[in-house]
Amino acid sequence: MPELPEVETIRRGLDKFILHKRIKNVTILCDKSFRGDKKLVVNQKIKKIDRRGKALLINLSNDMWMMVHLRMTGQMIFEGGEKFAAGHPDGGFTEQMPGRHTRVYFDFDDGTHLYFNDQRKFGFIAVMDELGLKEDKFLSKLGPEPWNMSEDDFWNMLQRHKAAPIKAVILDQSNIAGVGNIYADEGCFYARILPWRRCDSLDKEEADLLLEGLCKVMQASIDSGGSTMKDYVRADGTKGSYLEKFAQVFRREGLECRRCGAMIEKTRAAGRGTHYCKGCQK
DNA sequence: CTAGGATCCTGTCAGC
DNA sequence: TGCTGACAGGATCCTA
Secondary structure: OOOHHHHHHHHHHHHHHOOOOEEEEEEEOOHHHEEOOHHHOOOOEEEEEEEEOOEEEEEEOOOOEEEEEOOOOEEEEEEEOEEEEEEOOOHHHOOOOOOOOEEEEEEEOOOOEEEEEEOOOOOEEEEEOHHHHHHOHHHHHOOOOHHHOOHHHHHHHHHOOOOOEHHHHHHOOOOOOOOOHHHHHHHHHHOOOOOOOEHHHOOHHHHHHHHHHHHHHHHHHHHOOOOOOOOOOOOOOOOOOHHHHHOOOOOOOOOEOOOOOOEEEEEEEOOEEEEEEOOOOO
């Protein structure tokens, strides 16, 4: 679930809570969740935290990097006086850490901790140097951040995928970075287009609106703390607000469309569960 | 080059 | 209650 806004929420949280802390120890509870040599991480300070698309990039004082990808079910949880947790929304947020789904955790020298939880083990943390980061298969193919794309860039990108369904194209990270299933559906709703339409069936106006929609829904989500962010202070399970407050179609099947009153439906498109309004998406 | 399907893994939920 | 199959918000690898 973690898409661009959720990962950006984590980035901001970590910026607040772990910047400049020194890693005292790394515990790997699941081998496949941690790639590379943990010795390169131990005793290093957190120098900088960046993000590209859905990837979190943590720079260490020895100039190594940890790339974190949460995939479907990853979460990052910081504990130490205050608590910060974001990512996949399941009960793991409130469990005692390390929990059932904790795969890797870091102890900092001030006694605080950072946990990487991941129910399905699709996510990972990878240690690499600057060159490795540059040549990383995922990162090097990654498309632009949505807000760095001009309307013409987006239009030209669509032209390269004539017959493909629009949703499949915006979900492909090499075309545009950070869009996942939630924001793909929300963006299509914003632009009033059905997600399975062929790229070459969109006119320029619809394409412009789609790019605008993707940027707007993701920005709104970042501004509200991501769709799944929990609380900063206590582990009371307070829910993030994006889905409840802003989602127009995602997980609203059977409910009324807030724009036209028709019933939101769910189907399958581009191999994914897809939510749309039959009334106002054409 | 693009497009579609299987796959990694665990958990949950609907239906019988 | 227990079993089974479908499905879950991602990305990759393989085939056509």
